[in-house]
Amino acid sequence: MKQYKQFRSLIIADFEAAEWPHPPHKHNHYELIYTRQGTGTHYINGNAIPYVNGNIFLIGPDEEHYFEIDSPTQFVFIKFTDVYIHHASSGSSYGLRHLEYLIKSKETHLSAFQLNNADQHSADAIIQVILSLKQDTLSNEQLIWLQVLTLAALLQRNMPELKATLHRSRDMQALFCYLHKHIYTPYKLRSLVMASHFNTTPDYIGPYFKRNTGITLRNYIGNYRKSLIRQRMESGNYSLKQIAAEFGLTDESHVSKIMS
Missing domain, CATH: 1.10.10.60 (Homeodomain-like)
Incomplete structure (x- = not known):
């Protein structure tokens, strides 16, 4: 199994692909993946998850994943490490709570986030701001990180509610x-x-x-x-x-x- 290692604290990548260029792999960092346009299937730890325009995924370290692309897809990858989470001057402990919760909740890693219409529009705008800052990631690192924390808050409130049911009360x-x-x-x-x-x-x-x-x-x-x-x-x-x-x-x- 191929494993990618990232040593920079924060990397932003965006590209379009008709065929997925990587084999099934793991990595030592976290990835927020946004499918701006296109359709296909995202395989995470053996689970097949269809994706469409505007889907967002969160992948953690040591999780195996890859994509199968049905129609040409524009991807945005926001890749960050634990070191960045806990040592960067985030400026928002409230936002960090949302990100920590998403990271700890394995349920979020095995599905695409389903945002409501208003939050989808906001997420699109946040991603666009991040992309506008990516040309000079080093200088804009804190600004990018604040956008990531804002995005995490949107994602958390769109998670399926963990409501107790007779089936899930013991889950x-x-x-x-x-x-x-x-x-x-x-x-x-x-x-x-x-x-x-x-x-x-x-x-x-x-x-x-x-x-x-x-x-x-x-x-x-x-x-x-x-x-x-x-x-x-x-x-x-x-x-x-x-x-x-x-x-x-x-x-x-x-x-x-x-x-x-």
Whole structure:
């Protein structure tokens, strides 16, 4: 299996192709892929997903993918690394939340985003702004990144709702997505609130999570929150006060206690 390696933090590429030029491959970075025009099929981890004009895909590291093109397709690729996510001066921790959630939710990697008409128009405009800045990516890197974060916010609100049903109330993927989405809102991570969302009881949801993951729900939430806080601290772009406010913590001492 071919694996592409990217060492630059952010790369923008746009091109038209009648035949897909790459073999099935993986890579060490993330890709937001926009099909400006054309039709075909995108294969992600063996899943065949038809695409049309205006579809957007998110691919993570080590995910195998390739395209089969039916009609000539204009592609826009926004390729970025973990280093950029956690060390760039993004200027928007709110936008970063949306991107982190999309990245953590594997459901988003196995389908094309279905945007409503208004958001599709906005996404088209954002992509056009990014393309207008690509000729000097180095100088415009922060401006491009802000557009990426705005696009992430649009994508998140167009995800299928993770509503509890009798079938999905016990679905681990939905549970992980819920945890990642609400990691910044401690109230929504209480067992009583989560149990209500997933149509079950507080006494059931914790043991169910432990049985399927080998780790307690409390420890998973703590470890995930800790990893996000560590990334904020290592970037040097956030004060302890800002981190506390972002994660709904009492004060800076609470942040220090979590990290100790």
